[in-house]
Amino acid sequence: MSLELSNVTLTYPDGDGVVTALDRVSVRVAPGEVTAVVGPSGSGKSSLLAVAATLIRPDSGTVRVGGTDTLGLRPRETAELRLAEVGIVFQQPNLISSLTAVEQLVVTGHMRSRPVREARASAMETLAAVGLSGKEHRRPHQLSGGERQRVNIARALAGRPSALLVDEPTAALDHDRGARVMELVGEATRTFGVATLLVTHDTEHLGAAGRVLEMRDGRLGAPAPA
Numbered sequence: 444m445s446l447e448l449s450n451v452t453l454t455y456p457d458g459d460g461v462v463t464a465l466d467r468v469s470v471r472v473a474p475g476e477v478t479a480v481v482g483p484s485g486s487g488k489s490s491l492l493a494v495a496a497t498l499i500r501p502d503s504g505t506v507r508v509g510g511t512d513t514l515g516l517r518p519r520e521t522a523e524l525r526l527a528e529v530g531i532v533f534q535q536p537n538l539i540s541s542l543t544a545v546e547q548l549v550v551t552g553h554m555r556s557r558p559v560r561e562a563r564a565s566a567m568e569t570l571a572a573v574g575l576s577g578k579e580h581r582r583p584h585q586l587s588g589g590e591r592q593r594v595n596i597a598r599a600l601a602g603r604p605s606a607l608l609v610d611e612p613t614a615a616l617d618h619d620r621g622a623r624v625m626e627l628v629g630e631a632t633r634t635f636g637v638a639t640l641l642v643t644h645d646t647e648h649l650g651a652a653g654r655v656l657e658m659r660d661g662r663l664g665a666p667a668p669a
């Protein structure tokens with residue numbers, strides 16, 4: 444199931460006027476594909492992710508996640524769809540310091556009303572898929588920065604979403620760890636067949652992306668030649 448934004452416009456109130464954060468943006472991400480969006484600060488990247496995640500409702504356009512037209516849904520239905528179909532990887536892992544890696548994933552399974560035994564088995568499988576076999580029972584302080592980011596990615600994938608939305612995954616990492624996390628996003632995207640939309644300032648590690656687009660003043664297009 445893909446992620447599809449079509450002709451999306453988003454404005455924020457700004458004094459007496461408005462700021463246009465997204466200006467008729469269209470993008471379709473197929474399952475198993477990473478689309479990276481680069482662009483300067485303030486160009487609209489976070490707004491794009493928030494709209495794709497159904498966290499912000501745009502002024503106009505359509506947002507389809509896993510085949511569902513999300514703008515036709517009631518707020519409660521939107522929240523349910525988000526829980527089932529959208530995985531979000533924030534820049535900071537935001538892991539709970541007292542929980543082990545496997546427990547971080549089980550907690551989100553609980554939010555989806557999954558039985559604990561089933562959530563645990565699925566969590567172990569997901570952690571293995573992101574290369575954390577043998578480290579499932581470690582707490583965040585017993586993991587490296589790159590490993591914490593792996594748990595973060597695994598947690599976003601634990602509910603087997605259709606769409607994976609990734610915000611600056613390399614921002615807190617050095618060059619080599621950043622490269623490995625980007626490779627992991629590419630591998631996980633293929634393994635789990637998710638449609639991944641990733642925004643980043645980091646133009647060094649875009650090899651994992653099947654496609655790179657550039658955001659400029661709220662408009663999305665092909666990147667300018669280097």
Ligand SMILES: Nc1ncnc2c1ncn2[C@@H]1O[C@H](COP(=O)(O)OP(=O)(O)OP(=O)(O)O)[C@@H](O)[C@H]1O
Nearest residue numbers: 455456462463464483484485486487488489490491
């Ligand atoms: N809640 C808000 N209210 C008013 N304006 C906002 C709000 N959030 C963002 N904006 C404005 O919308 C535009 C796009 O912001 P956005 O955060 O999407 O950019 P960005 O590309 O993610 O930036 P950065 O790389 O710095 O995170 C900017 O002009 C910003 O000032």
